[in-house]
Amino acid sequence: MNIKLYCAYALFFFGIIVNAQQVLTTDEAVKLALEHNYGIKIANNTVEVAENNTGILNSGYLPTLTGNAGATLDIQDSEGQRVDGDVIIAKGIETRRYNASVNLNYTLFDGLGRLYNYKRLKEEYQLSELEARETIETTMLQLFSIYYTVAQLSENTEALEETLIISKDRLTRAGYQFDYGQSTKLGVLNAEVDINNDSINLINAKQQLRNTKRDLNVVLGNQILEDYNVDTDLSFLLALNKEELLEKTKANNVSLLQTERNINISQFDIKTNKAQFLPTIGLVGSYGWNESSTDNPLAFTIQSTTSGLSAGLNLSWNLFDGGGTLTRVKNAKIVLENQKLQKEQLNIDIERNFNNAWDDYQNKLVIFRVQEDNIKTSQNNFERTQEKFKIGQVTSIEFRQAQLNLLNSELNRNQAKYDAKLAELTVLQLSGELLNVDF
Numbered sequence: 001m002n003i004k005l006y007c008a009y010a011l012f013f014f015g016i017i018v019n020a021q022q023v024l025t026t027d028e029a030v031k032l033a034l035e036h037n038y039g040i041k042i043a044n045n046t047v048e049v050a051e052n053n054t055g056i057l058n059s060g061y062l063p064t065l066t067g068n069a070g071a072t073l074d075i076q077d078s079e080g081q082r083v084d085g086d087v088i089i090a091k092g093i094e095t096r097r098y099n100a101s102v103n104l105n106y107t108l109f110d111g112l113g114r115l116y117n118y119k120r121l122k123e124e125y126q127l128s129e130l131e132a133r134e135t136i137e138t139t140m141l142q143l144f145s146i147y148y149t150v151a152q153l154s155e156n157t158e159a160l161e162e163t164l165i166i167s168k169d170r171l172t173r174a175g176y177q178f179d180y181g182q183s184t185k186l187g188v189l190n191a192e193v194d195i196n197n198d199s200i201n202l203i204n205a206k207q208q209l210r211n212t213k214r215d216l217n218v219v220l221g222n223q224i225l226e227d228y229n230v231d232t233d234l235s236f237l238l239a240l241n242k243e244e245l246l247e248k249t250k251a252n253n254v255s256l257l258q259t260e261r262n263i264n265i266s267q268f269d270i271k272t273n274k275a276q277f278l279p280t281i282g283l284v285g286s287y288g289w290n291e292s293s294t295d296n297p298l299a300f301t302i303q304s305t306t307s308g309l310s311a312g313l314n315l316s317w318n319l320f321d322g323g324g325t326l327t328r329v330k331n332a333k334i335v336l337e338n339q340k341l342q343k344e345q346l347n348i349d350i351e352r353n354f355n356n357a358w359d360d361y362q363n364k365l366v367i368f369r370v371q372e373d374n375i376k377t378s379q380n381n382f383e384r385t386q387e388k389f390k391i392g393q394v395t396s397i398e399f400r401q402a403q404l405n406l407l408n409s410e411l412n413r414n415q416a417k418y419d420a421k422l423a424e425l426t427v428l429q430l431s432g433e434l435l436n437v438d439f
Contacts, residue, residue, distance in 0.1 A: 022228040026147065029220065029230075033143050036221025040139055043132035050128035054121045060114040063106035063283075072097045094295055101288035108313075111278030112271070120268035127261040134254045137434050139219065144425055146216045148418040151232045153209040159410040160205050164198040166403060170389075171195055174396070187396050194400055234421055236365065237428075237437065242358055245431040249354050252432025256350060259343045266336040273328045279317035286310050350430065357427045364420035371413040378402075378409035 034040060056062065074095040080088050107114070171191035178188050217224050250256070289307040318325075385402035388394045428434040 022224070022226060023231060024147075024224065024228045025231050026144070029143060029147055029216075030140065032220040032223050033139060034136070036223050037139050037143075037219060038221060039135055040132075043135040047125075047128045047132045050121075050125040054118075054125045058121070059118045060107070060110075061118075063104055066103045066105075067101070068103065069100040070098070096291075096293045098291045099289065101286050103286040104284065106283045107280060108283055109279075109281040111275030111280065113275035116268045116271040116275060120265055120272065123261050123264045123268065127258060127265070130254055130258045130261060133435070134258070137254060137429050140434060141425055141429055143216070143219050145422055146212060146219060147230055148234075148421055150209065150212050150216055151230045151234075152414045152418045153205060153212055154230060155232055155414045156411055157202065157205045157209055159407055159414075160198065160202040163403060163407050164195065164202055167191065167195045167198045170396070170399065173390075190396055190400075234417070236420065236424060240424075240427070245358070245427065245433070246351070246354055248433060249350060249431040250347070253350055253430060254432060256343070256346060259339065259346055263336065263339045263343065266332060266339055270329060270332045270336065273325060273332055276318065276321075276325045279315055282314050282316070284312050284314060354427070354430045357423065357430055361420065361423040361427050364416065364423045368413070368416040368420045371409070371416040375409050375413050378406040382406040 052058070074093075074097075076093050076095070078090045078093050171188065174187040174191045178185060213228070216230075287307075287309050289305075291303075291305045293303040295302065382402045382405070385394055385399055389396070389399040425434065428437055
């Protein structure tokens with residue numbers, strides 16, 4: 001069979017197999033990760049816990065209501081003397097007592113400690129939302145990093161397969177030339193060595209591709225149970241404006257927003273600790289029932305029952321606790337000052353990181369364009385060298401070098417392509433826009 005026809009059939013059937021496999025798009029990957037990634041699930045559960053903590057049931061504003069009940073039985077011997085001198089002895093006297101009560105306690109005033117603690121819990125809830133957002137952003141960046149690695153390895157594998165087909169075609173030609181006495185056995189041996197090297201490279205690339213697909217499936221919560229392909233077409237957000245993104249970074253960066261929430265929490269910590277300098281006023285109330293019965297002949301009454309309501313106010317004021325509250329207030333102020341300093345430092349770091357990421361993105365875009373131009377040059381050089389090789393005007397070594405130059409150009413172009421896309425995603429993450437972009 002003609003080698004070109006063989007290659008055409010091989011590529012055709014390979015295309016059928018590829019098309020039969022599931023194609024995982026970026027949108028589908030993002031959806032699967034948001035629904036099934038374990039890190040995101042844990043982060044969402046943490047947010048739910050923080051939301052529960054902000055409810056009225058955890059605010060301290062509701063009263064406490066407790067119920068108590070009891071029963072006792074006493075068996076005793078009793079001896080007594082009456083005024084007339086008679087002595088009465090009773091053995092095995094039973095005395096039964098029953099009681100039940102409902103008690104209510106409500107704090108009317110605690111120095112506004114409950115109010116500040118409630119506001120603090122609100123801030124913690126918002127902080128947990130930011131932490132969940134940070135987890136999602138980190139997971140999305142991890143997802144795209146692995147996804148584009150799969151895409152790069154897929155394209156690399158295709159390039160290596162094409163290289164192997166070309167090397168096999170070269171071996172066939174070298175065999176014909178040797179059979180007709182147009183070349184020596186050395187040409188055949190060199191072609192066989194190159195085929196072996198290309199085969200090993202292809203085997204390694206396919207294994208690396210399978211491993212990386214498994215890594216991607218882990219990020220997706222192991223939701224894909226069969227082999228799949230990824231979309232290798234991508235576009236760049238070339239309309240990004242540096243100044244606008246920098247302003248969004250200062251306003252929406254998740255690390256900065258977390259620092260602001262921590263500052264608010266520290267401010268409420270100071271107020272909560274100061275509230276302990278003030279008294280606590282509480283309301284107490286109860287309804288009780290008691291019953292007692294006895295068969296003691298010396299008792300004035302053999303049965304009594306009481307029931308009723310009681311209510312009152314109590315005041316508690318810790319006038320001096322050894323300086324513990326004052327120490328906590330001072331330490332809380334120092335923590336607040338440190339967090340403000342951390343925010344200032346973080347502003348500087350994030351602006352530097354953004355500028356570095358932006359420049360890295362622009363440089364990698366340029367490198368990608370250069371590599372695309374280099375592909376055209378390498379392809380043109382290979383095609384000319386291939387034609388000259390067919391008519392014997394260049395050696396197999398020169399042909400192999402042109403073949404490797406084309407392969408390296410394709411691999412370098414693939415590397416530059418996905419490096420530029422990941423650099424773009426890093427810029428979007430720093431600016432807080434990663435979850436707002438349609439991929």
